[in-house]
Amino acid sequence: MTRLPDTDWTKRADLAALVAALGADNTRYVGGAVRDTLLGKAIHDIDLATTLVPHAVIDRCKEAGIRTVPTGIDHGTVTAVLPDGPVEITTLRRDISTDGRRATVAFAEEWREDAARRDFTINALYAHPETLEIDDFFGGLEDLEDRRVRFIGDARERIREDHLRILRYFRFQARFGDAPEEEAIAACSELAHTLKGLSRERVAMELLGILSLPDPRGSIALMAEHGILEVILPEAREREHRVFDALIAHEARLDVEGDPVRRLAALLPPIASIAQAVAARLRLSRAQRVRLSCIAERKEDDAAAPRALAFREGIECARDRLLIAGSDIAALAGWEVPQLPLKGGEIVARGVGAGPEVARILRAVEARWVEEEFPGADRVAELLDEELSASSKP
Template identity: 65%
Template sequence: MTTTHLPQAEWTRRDSLARLVAALGAEDIRWVGGCVRDTLLGHASNDIDAATRHLPAAVIDRCKAAGIRTIPTGIDHGTVTAIFDDGNVEITTLRRDVETDGRRATIAFSGEWKDDAARRDFTINALYAHPATLEIDDYFGGLGDLAARRVRFIGDAETRIREDHLRILRYFRFATRFGDDWDAEASAACAALAPTLKGLSRERVGWELQNLLALPNPAPTAARMRELGVLPEVLPECGTREIDQLVRLIAAEDSAGIPADPMRRLAALLPPIVPVAEAVAARLRLSRKQRDRLVCVARRSAQDGAHPRGLAYRVGADCALDRLLITGADPAPMLGWQAPAFPLKGGEIVARGVAKGPEVARILQEVEALWVEERFPPRARVEELLDRALAGS
């Protein structure tokens, strides 16, 4: 077992964590997972996770005695959340797997740190830091893998995936974020067990896809997933054309200095067909807002770039930006632009002698369409357009 020290970071100096350590005892708690991994890499870490020998009820009692409020967020699986003003901490009792079926695990509590480490997915996520000394316990070579930018399953890759099929998607996300190359054993296991993804909750699949697509450049990963037969299991609508479209989109985002957006990138991985967007949104259990955005982007066309501000006025800024970037149009005219209010009300049309009803709405829409087409001219021009519409009616 290799031992080193965790560098001091903002979160390791928090008074709230010192209170938590005092409540649980320095020998019975360790910082674990992403906060340790990210700090070793020099990255900021906001989500602090802890592992403890104490059973959940004892964690709650000890925290209460120390004046620390807790919430039993996942108590059936051993997780209690300690509430602090400067950031909550998830505290999970050491566990070992008793039985797994690829979707959920039956666990038993343990008193051994290595038992807990052995049930984690990747070696770089199984690093435990002592709160008092910041010494790191590394049971499976995670420090070496982290230094080599290598993402590797703990133990046999196929065995770990059979325990939780979502680990296939997690492998590609973690390898994209922390790896420099693809691990041969992991890749072979992901390819062999790709069909098991069909048994997963669609929400979990959608969440993992969004997390992957939020990374700086997931396009090579998407291509690798398609090559190994993984992507067709979760996004069969995506072909080589859509992968190329994602490549161009990411280049356009970078060129324009526009932050990555996972929903925009998901839209790029789909053909511009509304029923396809609707089907994917339903299958991945996306929110209504996300579904509407995918459908809006699916209506994109090569003409979108002819009048970017008009497009933004009609479909909204987010959808317009997505469509411009995906179709390769210049988004600059609409960046920072605020759509003006249409300077005409239905009452003005009624005052000009048109009876209230559908005709007023029709004329209003006609004038508004002309106003948008003419790049939002001032009020005087709107009155001219209204005169013309009234004369035509």
């Protein structure tokens, strides 16, 4: 019997108190925490599966002094708020009906029944919280060892239950897979059109999740090859794929953390109206929309003056544009965008009447200040003198 190795999180005192409240035989660690611990990866979220119904979970936690939040109680999920981090507790479930977007579930009693409704074998591993022995109903341990991402049962059936599993497959393939499964790829390709029926927020969440991975080039290429990317991002053509691949290689060379919005921008033509349309379609946040649009306005000469670019567009957008262009970003490291040490009132005090002329002189001084790479106040005073002298000549 394979056991989960002892780690810091399995020894958490607050987690032990939760397990004691629910009953060790009524609970199992499940999903990502089990999978990633076996792979020696960092654990960010801990999920418990339980035979107890949600109200019983709430009552037992209350008796033990553990606060709970009914985060998804209609689907059997309660979150225990613990000192060292929250834990999601979900009652065993089985699907009654599904339409590819949402499922009607009933509570189950058997661990295998709960496992059968999950997406991939490597996500259906259950560990006893005391013995740490692992229950593996569908060969997930072997798949994990062989770096194989495989749907549980029939891939097409799993996808018809939840169309988002198409994108989840490519995200997990990028993280845990080597050679993709032919059956899985065929099913994803055949049912790619079903992604159109999903909410744009869910699609965006998974797409950005894929783009957040250390190196998603293989999965994005597979998605393009088999018609999946065309359904959710038809703007990404062959030229954009080359830009995308080059960006990720450049990020790696500079040891820059990959960013999903920057990478999404690389998959789009450098046209602001297209970026705005994609951002609206994917229901991105306002900040993401502004950033995507700014990156789309990139120009071939951006790298000529990185700090001037950052002054105009902000540090973040400038970094994004330079990275997509394959340029150096060292000039922006630790640099803060300065403010022009000159106000309109100072120009008025020099005898210029308030109005458009003040604004014109201010813009002219600022343009020269930026061109000279942001000299100090003394030089700005000289630039103002020169502009006032020039403007006073007939």
